[in-house]
Amino acid sequence: MAAAIEVQGLVKRFDGLEAVGGIDCVVEHGEIFGFLGPNGAGKSTTINILSTLLDPTEGTVLVNGFDVRTQRNQVRKSIGLVFQDPSLDDRLTAEENLLFHAKLYSVPKEQYRPRIEEVLRLVDLWDRRKDLVRTFSGGMKRRLEIARGLIHYPAVLVLDEPTIGLDPQTRVYLWDYIMRLKRERNMTIFMTTHYMEEAEYCDRIAIIDHGKIVALGTPRDLKRQVGQNTIRIRTHEQAGLKEELERRYDRPIAENDGALELKVDDAEESLPRLFDDVDSHRVDSVTLEQPTLEDVFLALTGRAIREDEASGKDKMRQRLKARGYH
């Protein structure tokens, strides 16, 4: 079976301006694959190419084995798309929006009703099916869009900044639904985000900056690349414990702010061992410091992801708007 998405040497230029500068990646079936990067990094351009709204300048992109250049309709049927900006008809009901979509994607007629019920129940909107979309909250709209993206049984669900514009609580709630799709339906999900917390949900992430992938791996691997975890131990017999740990782990233990600092590669594995080795009565408290994806981004690009949030977005928007793409 072909991979869900296969991108090879993808380049997109707008009148000489390079939005995507040579991207390679493969999204396997059943995984959540995320593009993490600041706004304007080329994430939305990539999504527009995946969804055949834009043609690549160079390179090949296969979705479910179909070429985005020559097999547009197969590609379009293979993806369920949830845009960054809402794209529902708010004068129609939830049910009518789904029916419209089912018809345009040639879902078999006898499947309309069962599938509408299935996807609406999946996002807990079945009770609201007869309500006009204009009465929905932002979170409900996004859930409805996810339901709509699923109704033609796509091979990949593509989410462009799925929780942008939602409050933190709704964001967590929405992620429950997305994880449910993966768990219950083994759904393949390709998504973009500039939220670190959101990237943590992904099985694998590609960190993208200035149109290029600067790192690719599981969130854990990426974090491991940039640095070790620090286990910080507070104890009432600091000198003795320090000596013992240095002997056991064969490395110098730093003292910092009244605590012992033990550097390890993998805290998840090291912590249980530590408690086996050390009599826990001697330890008052343990805190763990792990690198975040923010640290990864900082290490790879030399700046924080949110630094240029507004300016990057505006720049890209303006750039594209001026050329009539948006």
Place this chain on the structure above:
Amino acid sequence: METHDFGHIIQAIATIWQREVLRYVRDKPRIVSTLIQPLVFLAILGTGLGGTLGGNQIGVGFIQFMYPGILGISIMGVAFFSTISTVWDREFGFLREILVAPLPRTAIAFGKTLGAATISVGQALILLVIAPLIGVHLTVSIVLSLLLLMVLLSFAVSGIGLFIASLLDTLESYGPIMQVLIFPMFFLSGTFFLLSKAPRWMADLALISPLTYAVDAFRRVVLGPELAGAAAQKVLLFPLGVDALALLGFAVVTVSAAVVAFTRQS
């Protein structure tokens, strides 16, 4: 490009058509306002202008004279608004949902045009109800010929609307377009005065608008039996066949232009 299944294309056109009609039927304020506007024209302009100018040289009462034109203006307003609303779809994101669907864009453009044509003709048919109240006698054959002409006009105007919508990025341009394009077409259509008495430049300008031919044809069909020879010469511009052919030509050209422009937009 790949080929599309014909049945699917028809279904897609029907689906987009249905959405247009559904949105219209739901929008009660819009229905009411688009029905009232022509009545206001008839009541105020018809009475006012009729009283000032006197109706004796046109062979029929001024309100009867205006009525076919008002039908045309109503179709024009509704059809144009319906297709220009594609700009709203773009602004509010729904257009993307349609544009990424596995369909040829041509089908989308046809569905839109067909929807606008349906709504505008439907609205004009409602306006036929007032005909007896203002002394216009309709027969089945009059209504049928009128229907055919209305359909031609509605397509011609829907095509213009969709063409413009495909070129526009934002809603802001909507106002100016109404001012410089639609209102002049209303006023030049010959609804409110005799084009045969207008200065040459004005009469010539009127000929580049499909509404002019539609009003002329509507007038011949609706008032034909009542217009005596001399009055008919002053009031009517062209034989029915010429008007119908002109409308057909406009419809083909504007809808084709709309399809091309819509297909090319990103």
